[in-house]
Amino acid sequence: QAVTAALRRALAHDGVVAHLQPVVDIPTGRTSGVELLARWNDAELGHVRPDEFVPLAESTGLVHPLGTSVLRHGLQAYVAAGGLQRRLRVAVNASVHELRRPDYTQRMRATAAACGVPLELITVEVTESLFVARDDPGFRTLLELDAAGVALAIDDFGTGFSSLSYLERLPVTYVKVDRSLVAAASRSERSRALLAAIASVSRAMELQVIAEGIEDQAQACMVSEFGIVLGQGWLWSKALTPEEFVAHLAVPS
Ligand code: G
Numbered sequence: 291q292a293v294t295a296a297l298r299r300a301l302a303h304d305g306v307v308a309h310l311q312p313v314v315d316i317p318t319g320r321t322s323g324v325e326l327l328a329r330w331n332d333a334e335l336g337h338v339r340p341d342e343f344v345p346l347a348e349s350t351g352l353v354h355p356l357g358t359s360v361l362r363h364g365l366q367a368y369v370a371a372g373g374l375q376r377r378l379r380v381a382v383n384a385s386v387h388e389l390r391r392p393d394y395t396q397r398m399r400a401t402a403a404a405c406g407v408p409l410e411l412i413t414v415e416v417t418e419s420l421f422v423a424r425d426d427p428g429f430r431t432l433l434e435l436d437a438a439g440v441a442l443a444i445d446d447f448g449t450g451f452s453s454l455s456y457l458e459r460l461p462v463t464y465v466k467v468d469r470s471l472v473a474a475a476s477r478s479e480r481s482r483a484l485l486a487a488i489a490s491v492s493r494a495m496e497l498q499v500i501a502e503g504i505e506d507q508a509q510a511c512m513v514s515e516f517g518i519v520l521g522q523g524w525l526w527s528k529a530l531t532p533e534e535f536v537a538h539l540a541v542p543s
Pocket residue numbers: 326327328329340341344356357360383384385445529
């Protein structure tokens with residue numbers, strides 16, 4: 291198919307890049323980390339959205355070179371902006387398909403080493419779809435990543451089964467509350483109760499919560515009241531180009 295061919299071409303010519311969205315310490319507003327987000331601006335197709343090309347990459351096997359490209363490009367931008375000097379955490383999304391490949395950890399190790407970034411500063415974000423089956427081959431990779439010093443975040447939490455039970459069995463450090471739950475919590479009492487419960491259980495399990503999609507001060511206040519300290523969203527910053535990220539870190543906050 292035409293789009294697949296274009297994606298393959300883009301991956302061969304560094305056409306898929308990373309933008310960087312700050313993760314913020316809510317009380318101080320300081321940047322404490324960054325999430326790498328894949329972006330593809332094609333010569334012919336124009337800007338293609340990740341929720342279109344990531345599933346395409348998954349179904350065509352291109353998600354492996356895509357993940358490597360985003361990590362390499364993103365880590366280079368992070369280092370160039372001084373993120374490494376400031377010891378910011380850097381998070382990368384991994385699809386379940388990537389984690390099921392037995393060489394994922396080894397390839398991450400190679401890319402991180404090439405960029406001079408210690409694995410201890412890296413977080414891998416994975417959605418809970420991995421945890422539906424108890425014996426998913428991706429589990430082995432999670433244990434390997436943990437042994438290598440990489441932290442694990444559960445992404446999009448609050449959208450699917452959202453079982454906290456697997457968080458007990460696996461080396462998870464971060465729970466990222468999906469922006470749809472944050473948005474719902476600003477509108478409905480029941481959603482607010484769910485968010486409060488997730489925050490409370492996470493705290494009891496010594497997991498760090500990151501609230502996603504914080505768009506205004508009222509949402510920042512709401513999640514703070516639930517004891518959530520880390521946030522991400524347009525209130526502070528959208529995903530930035532490498533150049534914009536340099537400027538962002540240059541401004542003391
Ligand atoms: O980046 P937003 O900008 O539109 O991202 C949309 C979706 O695409 C999110 O669910 C995000 O987790 C996913 N995504 C973004 N970048 C990557 C990537 O590098 N790899 C994978 N597997 N998913 C990504």
